[in-house]
Structure formats: structure tokens, C-alpha cells
Amino acid sequence: MTRSRFWCCSIAAAGLAAFCFVAKPAAAQFGGPNQAAIEEAKKAPTPMTADGHPDLTGFWGNAGGFGGPLRGPSDVSADGKTVTVQLATPDVETKLEAGQTARRQQAEMANMPPYKPELLAKVKMLAADPVRTDPTLRCLPQGVPRLGAPTEIAQIPGAVVLLYANHNVYRVVPTDGRAHDKDADSMSDGDAVGRWEGNTLVVDITNFTDDTWMGPGYFHSAALHVVERYTREGNTLIYSMTADDPNVLTKPWAPRPRTMMLGKAGVHAGEDYPCVEKDIPHLVNSDHH
């Protein structure tokens, strides 16, 4: 299988800016908000609901799943050429030149789930040929935890509604103290119940199907158990996740938490276009990007 890229000629572009997609800043490409901006956003007062819990309601922006450590804070050098990110291992920091895809991929590998040794070959095989193996390329659900942090949250008495702009996904997490629904069908997003631990919403999710991935090639079994944590500090939302699957993992997987910043007032998660896959019957090789 040959890996290839879909290249085009360079962006000459200034005169065509009116019609052209504007590239995101390097920090947004490689990770999350700037650390200084995060610290400033944390200083804002944390809104509380009538029942005494932090109000998670708000637009939290470009969400996305895990699959690498490059989702946390990052700093871009003044010349825009160097992005400093913090990897999953807290004491490791690396500097990547903007656009260094290979090194970025190496960094992402440091954050992969701890698979049983005998399963690593399968993970590698799946990840190497995603056009034929990745369920999302057939418009199937990403599922939890691959969905990652939500784009927008609406917190109402007794529940928290999580909205994901990609593929128009929503999840309703009851926070009224109920237990998991033993009669529920297994689902790609599982069955979620939430509870407050201090100022953190803890969401416990079980009853998954086994046909989604947790990331590139990261398959799991129906025994998957995910715990999400949402903590609001001022105008930031810290999202973390722990995934445990004794059938495939040697220990629970805890990728680096993501910190998001509250979006502008009045901005909401938009509707995504429908997904209809028509290419797969015509593919002659596994080239992908």
C-alpha cells in the first residue's frame, strides 16, 4: 500500500481570498487554545445553576476526538514557524515545525491506548488501511469516546445535553441520579448517566456496541467502559476521558485532557451535511491521507 497525498499547486492566493478557505492559525491546527488565553479565560467567574452546580452551557468550539496528544495547549513562536506542544507524558515537550506531519504522527503514537501486546499488530493493520477498515469512512458513527469533547452543551434540570457539530450527533446525559438502563440496546455512544463530584460532572458510560473505534485503528470490545469528566473553570471547560476495556487493553487509557474556551455569545453548533459514501466501490488502492 502506498501512502500518497492529494497535492495541489501552492496557494498563491491573496487575490482569491474572497473565494478561498482561510487557513486556521498553526496553533489551532496543532492543538488547542494558546496557554495564555486559557489562563485569562479561567479568571472569569464560573456561572452556577440554581441547584448549585457549575453551568456547563455554552459553545465550546471545534471539538474532536482523541488520537494524539496534540490537543492540549500550544504556543506558536513569533515567526509562526514553531509550535510548542505538550505531549501526553507530562514531562516531555517537543517543538514541531509547522507542517511536520511525520513528527506529529510520532508524537500521536505516544498517546495511543495500551493494547495487549498480541493485539498491536491488528491495531497497526487497521490504522494502515483506513479506507477499507475505518467505519467512519462508511458514514458509520464515530461513537464514544472517539467523538471527544462536545461542540456545545445545554444544561437543563436533571440532564446535560451534549451536541456535536460533526454528523449531527447529540447525547442526553441524565443527572437525576438514575442508574444505567439495563433494558437498553447497546449503542455506539453507549448508555450514559451523570453525577456531580464537587464541581466536576462525571459521566459513566457502558453498554457499547463493538463496531466503532476509539481512534485510528483503536478497536474495542462491547466490554468498553468510559468515564468522562467535565470541569468548568471560568470560561474554560476541561474535558477528560478514561476508557477501560479488559478484553483489549492492559490498563485503562487516559489521553491528555482537553481544555476548551467558551465561544462568542450567540454562536451555536451548526447542522452538518449528511454523509453518503459512494467512493468505496471504485477504490483501486488504499492511498489515503
Added chain:
Amino acid sequence: MKSKVCGLLAASFVLFALAMPALAHHSFTAEFDSAKAISVSGVLTRVDWVNPHTYYYLDGKDESGNAVTWEVESMPPGMLHKAGVNKDMFKIGEMVTVDGWAAKDGSKHLAFAKTFHFADGHTIKTMNDDIQVPPDSK
């Protein structure tokens, strides 16, 4: 009024992919042949404004004069929208000629669009002229 909408969408697609979560996508070279330029014409009968690619269906004729339906693929709707191209720019019933590239698997009536030419002379160009494929790509 002639207008030309030039989207540097393919280059943007690289940036778009980097900004996304780690979701892979098949490459152009997995399905279409950059060395096989073709031009197809027909009456636009349907537009599928869907992910991961938009599709345009043209009722035309093949080289032998037989009626055929061309299936033409293009960029994702979100990308087109950001470049100022909307679904209502493609009107059902109008005559359209599309320059593009042929499919690799021998599908006779499947193509990937480069430029849409409309009867009044305006064009919508969604790809640059030269796709530079790495030498080791099939």
C-alpha cells in the same frame, strides 16, 4: 455576467485535514487518474450536496450517441461553501460541461470535477490544473 469562482480547495483540503481530528480519508489517486483528463456534457438532473463529496448527475450522450448519465464527484459541501460556492449555483435542467479526470477502475461514466462550464459562459473551478502526484503513488 461571466464570473469565475476559483477555489484553491485542494490545497485547503490539506489544511482542513490537519485541523480535523484523526480521521483518514481516501486520496484522489485511490480512485481517479490524473493522467486521464476528460470532458463531459449533459443536462444537470441531480445534485447531492453531501459529505464526504458532492455529486452532480448529467444526462448526456456517449461517443456512440447513446444516452448516458454521468456521475461527477467534487469537493465536500463545507469546503465549497467556505469558498463561496453554494448548491443553488447548480440549477437542475441547465446544460453543464465538466472538465475533470476519469476513474481508475474503468467506470465509464464517473469523473472527478475540475471545472464546471455553464451555458452563459461562467465557470466554477474547484481544482487546480495540475495535480502533483508523488512518484511512488500508483
